[in-house]
Amino acid sequence: MSKIIEIKDYSWKYINTRNPAIHDINLEIEEGSFIGVIGPNGAGKTTLAYSINGLIPGQYNGVKKGTVNVFGKEVEAYDTGSLQKLVGVVFSDPEAQFTAMTVEDELVFGLENIGLNLAEIQKRLDWVVELTELEPLLEKPPYEISGGQKQRVALAAVLAMMPKILILDEPTSMLDPVSRSRIFKVLARLKEEQNNTVIVIEHSLENLVPLADRMVLISEGTVALDDNTRDFFQKGDLLLDAGIYPPGVIRFFHELHRKGEYSGDYPLTVKGGAKQLRVMKGVRDKDQ
């Protein structure tokens, strides 16, 4: 698969700060992959996300070193508005993303910005409304819907633009567990039906881990760990030292490993964990 994001020796220092927010970043992302980016608060995850979609350095003043290439072209080389057709971003605060009078207007806003005609707008609107189950909310103004609904709208508004790369910056941080699960259901469906490259920055790993092909740990402004999901979570001690708490099932098997009770790959889901326990029980029964 081709590499659509290539970041080489990249660092960014915001103006009036002493140290770079991120430094020595080397990252390559292949088309169609689902990447989870995790790290403690202030590690530089959002800065990295903004660097990929051109908000940095477009909207921020600072000092940049290295290169960030998207589809083979430096982000600064894209004309105003053209990179955003390729890279969509969903931000963490649903309140700050809503700029229109109604949900429907919000979904359509981006499509008008990229110059689509009415027929194409209608087609995409119908598709994204069905995907995100927003039909009952279309006529509602932003202040009449819940936080979870707003975030679904924000996601739908970006999806409607059909970006090749979708970045979600802590999309569920302000949501309750049910709303969080709904967002990830949409992402799961997206992964199944489309070939988008998805980068999700999250703290809630329970929902992210089953979907992610690859995980990246950002710590103290740099990439501390970058591996496929299964191998990533094998490094339990490193993750815990970095302040990352993997999903419960992974922590359980990591504890078993530390006590010498388990030596295999850590299952990533509860279902996988139950299966592994049945296997372990089967082995024990046989031994007895």
Next chain:
Amino acid sequence: MVEEQKSEMTAEEIWTVEEGERRSVGVIHIVITALLIGIGFVVGAFGSISFPLGFGVNFFWTGIAVQQIGAVWFGGWGVIAGAIFPFFSNAIAGTPFYVSLAYIPANAIQAFLPAWVFRRFKLDPRLKSGRDYLYLFLAMIVSSILGALWSVLVVLRSFDLLTTDSIPLFIWGWFGGNVVAGLVFNFILLKALSAVVIRTTAFVKKWWA
């Protein structure tokens, strides 16, 4: 991109575009204009409803702070917002449409003059010296006089809303309502927030970027 700025800028540096510094009009300026109109709408309507003299003239017009400070910080965008938002706040407070529309030049000059004075004389928006305070005060006085003259002599007389004999009351009302409210709010807002605003990408050094 801009190289790291010194931690404490002088007034001259605040308004000077450095060599190699690229500044351009962007979406942030549209957003700032809209936000200023929104803040001014609420704050101005409060003043218009709480302390009315009549026809949008107020004894204590709180909107003056948004009008003048917005223009000092954001240049032409603040002037546009300052000219437009009273139209909306007056409308909500019961001023007729065409009267509100006719006030626009008065509001524009009230926003423009302090912004011009700061840029022309390289004053420090953080109000570091007596000169900064004095020039701001003078700008407030002159702009409110001009605003009062336009509003009362041109607008209110044109619509026959006043007699010639009552003109002085309304001129004093407009002038006093702006200057008193300005004295209360302008200095505090500049002192409290300028240090933060001048470091943002929204801050306007020239007139548009």
Next chain:
Amino acid sequence: MNKTLLGYVPNESPIYAVHPFVKLYFMLIVSLFPMFVSAPEWNIALMLVIILFMWISKVNMETLKIYIPVAVSMGTIIFISYTVLGGTHPEFELLARFAGINFYWERIRDALVVYFRILPMIFTMVFFLNTSRERDVIVAMRSIKMPFVVTYVFAMALRAAGMVLEDFQIVRQAEKARGYDPAGKSLPYKIRQYVMYMVPLFALSLRRSEDFTNALVARGYAFTGDAARVKRADYILTHYSYKYFDYIFIALISLSFIALLVLRYGFGYFVMADSWLLRLLHGWLS
């Protein structure tokens, strides 16, 4: 119920059938009518017609109560301006003299004329604000081909105003939770308190500007460059179409205005001299 700029109007209100441009046109043109009418009874009649329209549109008439203090204070100001501050005019008919103040018939007459000019202008604006949703105003502006950036700034400003009001409530609630209650405090104290609200409200709005900007840029919006020159499809307009009665309303409003001008300047109607109300009042007072 649908939320309008000033309140709520039921979903079944007939006003929603009218194209937003017609409502804007009504407000812009009918606001001019009183400027050409001196006889108060005609302006009072116009005011009653507008109130009737509000009632037909199922506007909550309670919102008019908000404007009673405005109407009273404005009337008082006009009256004082024309009488107490009206000066000495021996050429006018003196009706009474009280506490050194001359009350002339011409001044009272002029005050009434002005007052009843302003009232229907205010009512026209109130009718527009009460029957227009935020989206309606945007559609009306787009219908007259106003540049998108202008309509969008307006829409964002309305959003911002709503957010500032919410922030204001949150700050006040936080203060109350800390046991602070401004009730009964002096005016200077309240003004100082107001200053303390302004600083955080400004700060919040400035921080919000960055978030809004990122959201707009992320959605491909640009103010400069080729992206800004993209032809927009104006999807919002597809929900609104002109019906036959919209054209009838526009024609009626336009013809009424033309008729008013012809009657006023061609035949001398609507002048003070022909006002039976003023004649009646003059009879009572003199």
